[in-house]
Amino acid sequence: MTVDQPANSHSSSSDGAERWLTLLAALVVGTAFFLLWFWLLPGWLGFRVAADVAPWRWLAAIPSVLGFAVALRCIWDFGWTGRGTPMPAIPPQRLVVVGFYRYVRNPMYVGFAIGWIGLWIVFGRANVTAIVGVALVALGVHLFVVFYEEPTLRKKFGADYENYCRNVSRWWPRLRAWQVGSQSS
Numbered sequence: 001m002t003v004d005q006p007a008n009s010h011s012s013s014s015d016g017a018e019r020w021l022t023l024l025a026a027l028v029v030g031t032a033f034f035l036l037w038f039w040l041l042p043g044w045l046g047f048r049v050a051a052d053v054a055p056w057r058w059l060a061a062i063p064s065v066l067g068f069a070v071a072l073r074c075i076w077d078f079g080w081t082g083r084g085t086p087m088p089a090i091p092p093q094r095l096v097v098v099g100f101y102r103y104v105r106n107p108m109y110v111g112f113a114i115g116w117i118g119l120w121i122v123f124g125r126a127n128v129t130a131i132v133g134v135a136l137v138a139l140g141v142h143l144f145v146v147f148y149e150e151p152t153l154r155k156k157f158g159a160d161y162e163n164y165c166r167n168v169s170r171w172w173p174r175l176r177a178w179q180v181g182s183q184s185s
Helices: 013-045 055-080 107-123 128-167
Strands: none
Touching (some): 055 107
């Protein structure tokens, strides 16, 4: 199986240097992605820090922080384990089936969605335009995953990816982590 497990102590120094460089590239791409979303999207959705935010709304900051933490961990896994980035131009060279990827196939998107929903509850002002826009973005992400990411991963990783898909759902997390090599869901 081409699935990469966490690093072992027998890696060569050039392999270690390559791993650190790809991790750095993943973190740079991930940081750029976060900055883009935090710079552009909040204003578009009407997020404003205001004194009149109801105190109960701040509870949504908890899932928001956790969701973004999941996305950050996934960026780390892309670089360290997958030896690539979340950007399609520099994709992982190894199938990433560690961390949150053992629970759901798209934890980075799920983490971002939870993070943004939490921020929207804290700061957002719901309106029809924003809701329709978010629904269109969600549909766009789903179509991108189904028509680009999954076929690309099937072509690149073959049977390993097919086995992974049979055992780990695209959007709904498993209750228990899937064990690589396991055939049952």
